[in-house]
Amino acid sequence: MSERKRIPTDGGPGLSHHPFAALFSAGLPPATEHLPTDSVPPAKPAQKNRGRVDIIRQTAGRGGKTVTVVKGFIGIGLPEKEQLAKAMQRACGTGGTVKNGQIEIQGDKRAEVARILTEANFRPVFAGG
Numbered sequence: 001m002s003e004r005k006r007i008p009t010d011g012g013p014g015l016s017h018h019p020f021a022a023l024f025s026a027g028l029p030p031a032t033e034h035l036p037t038d039s040v041p042p043a044k045p046a047q048k049n050r051g052r053v054d055i056i057r058q059t060a061g062r063g064g065k066t067v068t069v070v071k072g073f074i075g076i077g078l079p080e081k082e083q084l085a086k087a088m089q090r091a092c093g094t095g096g097t098v099k100n101g102q103i104e105i106q107g108d109k110r111a112e113v114a115r116i117l118t119e120a121n122f123r124p125v126f127a128g129g
Helices: 078-092 110-119
Strands: 052-058 067-071 096-099 102-106 123-126
Antiparallel strands (some): 052 067, 096 102
């Protein structure tokens, strides 16, 4: 039976090769240099308002179950709607889907949905009853 070659794990000569040893930092500023404390970071440009979206509570045709529907999206595609729906589902702790260009979240979660849409720079409006 052949004897297997063992690699030492004590940090000895078997593990002495350093892959970044050939790199050098010539021409780079030292890592301890920081910006002066009196400098002000550049102001971020204001986020553009992405338009009005309607938040509606519906029960009709759903067997008496309440659903929060968000519709009226302009200029965003299906992948972004699905991403918003996932964020809403996580925040509300419920299920939901994207159907016919609108987001449906289970339950009456209008306040949480409005908060998420505001953070995404939409202007949520509570519509209907």
